[in-house]
Amino acid sequence: MRVETVQLKGYTTLGVGGPAELWTVETPEDLKEAAQAPYRVLGNGSNLLVSDQGVPERVIKLGGVFTAWDLNLTPRNGAYITGWIGAGAMLPLLVQEAARKGLSGLEGLLGIPATVGGAVRMNAGTRYGEIADALEVVEVFHDGQLRHYRPEELGFAYRTSHLPPGGIVTRVRFRLTPSTPKAVREKMALVDQARKGQPKKKSAGCAFKNPPGDSAGRLIDVHGLKGLREGQAMVSLEHGNFIVNLGGATARDVWRLVQRIRSVIPLELEWEVWGVIE
Structure with a gap:
């Protein structure tokens, strides 16, 4: 088992996120030890938005026999x-x-x-x-x-x-x-x-769940929200249901952009959000 303090922006596909204590477990015994305190579980870091302040809980990542x-x-x-x-x-x-x-x-x-x-x-x-x-x-x-x-x-x-x-x-x-x-x-x-047309820039995957009988990407497109920006976060020009990191986006940038979209269209977020984002 390896325990280290990391910046979670290096472990998410969107490339944002602050500090956390990362526990990489390799056996069931490691997992039992790591789970003795409050924890979160990190996979590939997709479908995830992490606060710039990070999270106080242990972050458990499965390695070893779990791969x-x-x-x-x-x-x-x-x-x-x-x-x-x-x-x-x-x-x-x-x-x-x-x-x-x-x-x-x-x-x-x-x-x-x-x-x-x-x-x-x-x-x-x-x-x-x-x-x-x-x-x-x-x-x-x-x-x-x-x-x-x-x-x-x-x-x-x-x-x-x-x-x-x-x-x-x-x-x-x-x-x-x-x-x-x-x-x-x-x-x-x-x-x-x-899946053609999905952006190549850093993203967390589809930001919103599709509403019944419709597509979140289509709704964002018809409301003219493609290209909308907050700081270094932008609604993809290629696919409206993706928010991309243009190079230095923060969780705050991304969250403000999410809220701007939802002020126009009542969409349910698909991502998991870790920590407090202001």
Whole structure:
């Protein structure tokens, strides 16, 4: 286990965030020790806005055994189940490896820059599927114990889940379908095409949840809010539902921009917000 004080802007895809004590845990024993005080859990730092003042809680990041995966399939009750996949594993690498092996079920998650655990917590996905669709079992650490849950026990819905309070996803098993690399990559090409136009600059992913029957990006576009700026934070010119860091944005810049957008359109934030932003 490694404990260090870091600036969280170096650990978020948006590139903002102040100081915190980072605990990188490598075993279940490390995790139990780290969880003895108030904590937050950091995945890949996407879908996250962190205060410029940082956070007082320990920040736990999963490494070691929590980054391992086993994509070998085992038949079970008419389905095919993977081995255990660590919650600290990077989802984009897993999606590509499944494609290489010709395993279908994760194609809709292409391009999501998250760890497996972070993707489970927010039920990450695209119009082509959510991670909950492929889950067989989720292992969660809470109250000092590792417990197993079926997906239907965790209340998955659009960009949300209902894990036990303080629960940390540690491992999952997926239900995948044997296919061919060619067939899987053809499906992935459709997902990739749908994601064209997303910005290349630093961002935290989609800022707002899509309202029922509509698109947050479309609404921001038709209200003429693309290009709106606060300091070094800007509504992307390429996709209205992305706020990008032009090079030196602060959490305050980003938050003020969020509030300006919401003063025009009543949208629900998709990001998780850590700390107090004034």
